[in-house]
Amino acid sequence: MATSLNPTLQPQRTIDELKELRALTGNADGAQRVAWTDTWAKARAWMRDKLDQLPVEVETDEAGNVWATLRGQSEKAMLIGGHLDSVPNGGWLDGCLNVVAGLEVLRRIASEGTPPVTVRLVDWADEEGARFGRSLFGSSAASGTMNPDDLRNLTDRDGVKLVDAVARFGVDMNCVKDAGRQLKNAVAYLELHIEQGPVLESMNLPLGVVLGTFGVERHAIRFVGQSAHAGSTPMNQRRDALGAASKLHLEIREIAKRNGGVCTVGRVETKPGIVTAVVGQCDITLDQRHLNADALATMLAEAKAASERFAAEENVSQEWTRLWQIHPILFHPELIEMADEAVRETCGQVHRLPSGPLHDAAEVARAGVPTIMLFVQSLRGLSHAKEEDTKEEHLAMSVEALDRLATRTMNWLAGKG
Numbered sequence: 001m002a003t004s005l006n007p008t009l010q011p012q013r014t015i016d017e018l019k020e021l022r023a024l025t026g027n028a029d030g031a032q033r034v035a036w037t038d039t040w041a042k043a044r045a046w047m048r049d050k051l052d053q054l055p056v057e058v059e060t061d062e063a064g065n066v067w068a069t070l071r072g073q074s075e076k077a078m079l080i081g082g083h084l085d086s087v088p089n090g091g092w093l094d095g096c097l098n099v100v101a102g103l104e105v106l107r108r109i110a111s112e113g114t115p116p117v118t119v120r121l122v123d124w125a126d127e128e129g130a131r132f133g134r135s136l137f138g139s140s141a142a143s144g145t146m147n148p149d150d151l152r153n154l155t156d157r158d159g160v161k162l163v164d165a166v167a168r169f170g171v172d173m174n175c176v177k178d179a180g181r182q183l184k185n186a187v188a189y190l191e192l193h194i195e196q197g198p199v200l201e202s203m204n205l206p207l208g209v210v211l212g213t214f215g216v217e218r219h220a221i222r223f224v225g226q227s228a229h230a231g232s233t234p235m236n237q238r239r240d241a242l243g244a245a246s247k248l249h250l251e252i253r254e255i256a257k258r259n260g261g262v263c264t265v266g267r268v269e270t271k272p273g274i275v276t277a278v279v280g281q282c283d284i285t286l287d288q289r290h291l292n293a294d295a296l297a298t299m300l301a302e303a304k305a306a307s308e309r310f311a312a313e314e315n316v317s318q319e320w321t322r323l324w325q326i327h328p329i330l331f332h333p334e335l336i337e338m339a340d341e342a343v344r345e346t347c348g349q350v351h352r353l354p355s356g357p358l359h360d361a362a363e364v365a366r367a368g369v370p371t372i373m374l375f376v377q378s379l380r381g382l383s384h385a386k387e388e389d390t391k392e393e394h395l396a397m398s399v400e401a402l403d404r405l406a407t408r409t410m411n412w413l414a415g416k417g
Contacts (some may be wrong), residue, residue, distance in 0.1 A: 009108040011396035030327035030386030035085035036165040064142035064171045065127030072118040078187040083127035091388025092109035098192045116414035124360045132162045139363035141176040189364040191372040198381030206394040209339040210373035213355045213362040214289035215328035224317035242279035247310040261290035291354040302310030316352040331361040335372035342404035
């Protein structure tokens with residue numbers, strides 16, 4: 001591991017603080033920092049105590065995002081961001097690594113006096129969407145892509161409305177998009193995250209540079225045949241809705257392989273759903289992702305053609321309903337190069353890869369802010385589980401790389417006048 005260019009940077013402090021946060025807001029089942037809950041509030045209070053020790057201004061915007069601002073010689077702002085919230089029974093690093101590592105970088109920059117540009121650390125509200133099913137809440141409000149009316153009737157498993165849950169934290173759904181004012185002077189956004197996948201570990205590399213986030217096509221597909229008695233209906237006279245769905249499930253895996261993307265059937269529901277009846281209706285969900293928009297469109301077209309073919313073979317009807325769509329988000333080319341250099345200086349080798357999961361960085365990029373992400377290796381590729389882990393030496397490297405990237409980015413921004 002390379003020696004830090006900045007002796008005031010203490011990566012081990014980040015690791016210690018991550019463990020401190022885990023002890024404060026986790027249990028034997030994992031992290032419990034679900035957004036809009038008391039445990040999440042406890043995590044944010046913990047972070048506020050850390051920020052109060054720095055010469056920064058702290059505010060919470062209309063969407064519940066927390067901003068810590070270190071004023072620089074220029075109003076142009078370099079943002080470092082992430083999220084403290086987790087999924088239920090989540091891992092100790094997902095989300096909070098980027099905020100806690102960003103805190104350490106902010107400390108280092110503050111220790112050296114007034115930076116050439118303003119530096120802002122942001123803790124986005126409800127990145128995970130774990131409680132109400134709406135991910136990227138705070139960042140999409142700031143980017144302007146959120147439609148608040150789409151969220152007003154969302155409820156959690158206990159019947160609590162999202163509008164009421166966020167109101168407890170001072171968030172008014174009529175005003176959330178006013179958070180966009182926070183991006184007025186933003187000229188770069190940096191985010192560090194665990195990979196949440198197996199690629200870097202399989203290559204024996206600690207760090208990677210993220211090219212962008214996958215575009216997503218998500219659909220519900222319904223096959224309708226005819227329910228009939230399992231004992232008296234000959235095989236050649238059945239209209240088995242599950243038969244068509246099963247064929248499509250197998251085919252979408254081949255579609256993904258051919259096109260270099262990923263496709264997943266995540267839910268299957270049959271009716272009448274009893275052991276003695278042929279399936280008359282089968283509902284499935286299809287999630288398709290790719291970094292290339294044309295390839296994503298090809299995967300969707302191939303899946304629809306296959307669906308029609310299998311429906312005909314099984315003598316059933318089929319209907320598609322789009323659940324969600326987002327185009328691929330490509331990160332800033334100059335920041336990619338600077339991130340590449342920062343990682344090489346830190347650990348000698350680098351790999352560039354796309355992100356399958358979405359992140360707040362995608363929303364910031366959609367708002368037109370030059371954006372970049374760094375990945376650090378995830379052991380066994382596990383995330384959103386208590387088994388999530390990363391080697392401590394790799395965590396230290398990730399803090400070092402983020403710090404190097406921040407320095408390069410500030411110099412780049414200052415040089416642009």
